[in-house]
Amino acid sequence: MTELRELYQEVILEHNKAPRNYRHPEETNCSAEGYNPLCGDHFTIFLDVEGDTIRDIGFLGSGCAISKASASMMTQSVKGKTRGEAAHLFDQFQSLVTGRAKTNGGHIDLGKLTVFSGVSAFPARVKCATLAWHTLQTALEGKQEVASTE
Amino acid sequence: MLITAMEHHSNIVPWQILCEEKRAHLKVTPINDRGEVRLDAFAKLLGPRTKIVAVTHVSNALGTVNPIRRMIELAHAVNVPVLVDGAQAVPHLSVDVRALDCDFYAFSGHKVYGPTGIGVLYGKAALLESMPPYQTGGEMISSVTFEKTMYNKLPFKFEAGTPDIAGAIGLHAALEYLNGLGMNNVTAHEHDLLDYATEAVAAIRGVRLIGTANQRAGVLSFVLEGVHPHDIGTILDQEGIAVRTGHHCAQPVMDRFGIPATARASFALYNTKDEVDTLARGIRKVKEVFA
Numbered sequence: 001m002t003e004l005r006e007l008y009q010e011v012i013l014e015h016n017k018a019p020r021n022y023r024h025p026e027e028t029n030c031s032a033e034g035y036n037p038l039c040g041d042h043f044t045i046f047l048d049v050e051g052d053t054i055r056d057i058g059f060l061g062s063g064c065a066i067s068k069a070s071a072s073m074m075t076q077s078v079k080g081k082t083r084g085e086a087a088h089l090f091d092q093f094q095s096l097v098t099g100r101a102k103t104n105g106g107h108i109d110l111g112k113l114t115v116f117s118g119v120s121a122f123p124a125r126v127k128c129a130t131l132a133w134h135t136l137q138t139a140l141e142g143k144q145e146v147a148s149t150e
Numbered sequence: 151m152l153i154t155a156m157e158h159h160s161n162i163v164p165w166q167i168l169c170e171e172k173r174a175h176l177k178v179t180p181i182n183d184r185g186e187v188r189l190d191a192f193a194k195l196l197g198p199r200t201k202i203v204a205v206t207h208v209s210n211a212l213g214t215v216n217p218i219r220r221m222i223e224l225a226h227a228v229n230v231p232v233l234v235d236g237a238q239a240v241p242h243l244s245v246d247v248r249a250l251d252c253d254f255y256a257f258s259g260h261k262v263y264g265p266t267g268i269g270v271l272y273g274k275a276a277l278l279e280s281m282p283p284y285q286t287g288g289e290m291i292s293s294v295t296f297e298k299t300m301y302n303k304l305p306f307k308f309e310a311g312t313p314d315i316a317g318a319i320g321l322h323a324a325l326e327y328l329n330g331l332g333m334n335n336v337t338a339h340e341h342d343l344l345d346y347a348t349e350a351v352a353a354i355r356g357v358r359l360i361g362t363a364n365q366r367a368g369v370l371s372f373v374l375e376g377v378h379p380h381d382i383g384t385i386l387d388q389e390g391i392a393v394r395t396g397h398h399c400a401q402p403v404m405d406r407f408g409i410p411a412t413a414r415a416s417f418a419l420y421n422t423k424d425e426v427d428t429l430a431r432g433i434r435k436v437k438e439v440f441a
Contacts, residue, residue, distance in 0.1 A: 003388070004384075004385060004388050004439070007384070008381075008385075008439050008440075013439075013440065037397070037401070038396045038397065039378075039380050039395070039396055039410075039411060040378075040379075040396065040397060040404070040410025040411040041380075041410075042410070062378075062410060063378060063410075064378035064379075064380040064381050065377070065378060065381045065440070066380075066381070122384060124384070125380075125384060128380065
């Protein structure tokens with residue numbers, strides 16, 4: 001039960017219920033679709049990137065609590081950041097949810113995103129937590145493909 | 151080619167490939183809101199240009215037991231052969247292919263407690279005789295000259311090369327085990343469990359059962375309001391209950407019911423009512439976590 005509470009922390013449940021930036025921003029200049037067909041998690045991420053900076057970000061779609069909360073909190077944490085900063089956050093986030101952060105003792109500074117640390121005890125849910133991030137990366141790289149973590 | 155809206159992808163995709171090759175059309179018999187084949191529509195879709203009917207005996211996503219005997223009668227009345235996908239039926243029901251009068255019947259080893267990578271395809275002898283081999287190799291020929299090759303008799307014609315001997319011995323042991331228990335006993339036990347589970351799970355507020363056919367076997371598929379099936383699965387797992395979550399390789403079924411996925415409890419001969427109670431408690435716990 002403790003592991004379960006670690007996974008479904010209040011903040012995550014709350015973001016699942018009331019996701020932030022759950023909208024199509026008025027101005028967008030790139031977007032990408034993320035889809036995990038086996039689970040049915042399906043999101044589109046919309047970005048307004050000016051130069052190197054993510055000016056605005058929104059997302060729409062549906063999925064499990066972990067994937068939705070992760071998308072919601074990701075939009076909050078990358079808004080106003082540069083591409084490089086977003087990529088660095090993704091890298092750290094992946095280390096966190098896969099449990100690599102613990103084993104290599106690396107310094108992690110993810111702020112609120114650390115609520116996802118419980119995911120590492122549930123390897124099957126890593127793909128849920130990282131779907132939005134992979135989708136963001138696909139959008140920023142301007143790729144036409146649909147992102148997937150399955 | 152005529153299938154139904156409740157088929158597993160494995161009974162859709164091969165027909166799509168064949169349709170491309172033969173320039174044929176795939177027709178789909180609709181199902182009703184309980185997840186039952188609409189026999190009236192099935193009869194109408196059967197026509198002089200229908201070459202084959204392929205239908206699942208038991209739906210892996212809904213648990214529906216199809217009225218295949220009736221469907222076979224309807225198809226045979228217009229001279230259409232019928233292939234039955236029995237992957238979900240053989241572990242749960244007593245199946246007599248001759249009594250059903252089906253033309254082909256297929257099932258998998260790993261669904262009958264047997265080894266993976268092996269299965270059974272039954273076919274009526276006359277149909278198999280008229281079919282060319284699909285693979286070549288040892289055992290499938292009776293004689294070879296540069297002028298003419300004679301194929302071996304059935305079933306060797308279709309068993310080219312060194313077979314999966316260990317798999318076949320394992321599958322035999324599994325089928326003997328099931329027959330030893332008596333398939334009627336297995337069916338009765340599972341039916342009892344399914345009835346008990348249906349009542350227990352349906353009583354939970356917010357649960358919607360997906361697949362409420364009159365005749366069901368093997369599985370109980372459901373969704374819970376406001377909670378994605380994957381989250382249900384993770385929490386039930388912590389309670390010691392393993393359910394499958396997702397589209398169950400039956401995406402058209404999910405589309406038919408307007409959902410991305412379901413959670414699905416499967417019942418087998420070794421399950422108990424205590425475990426069903428744990429399942430129901432687990433679902434209530436899911437509701438608590440997501441309250």
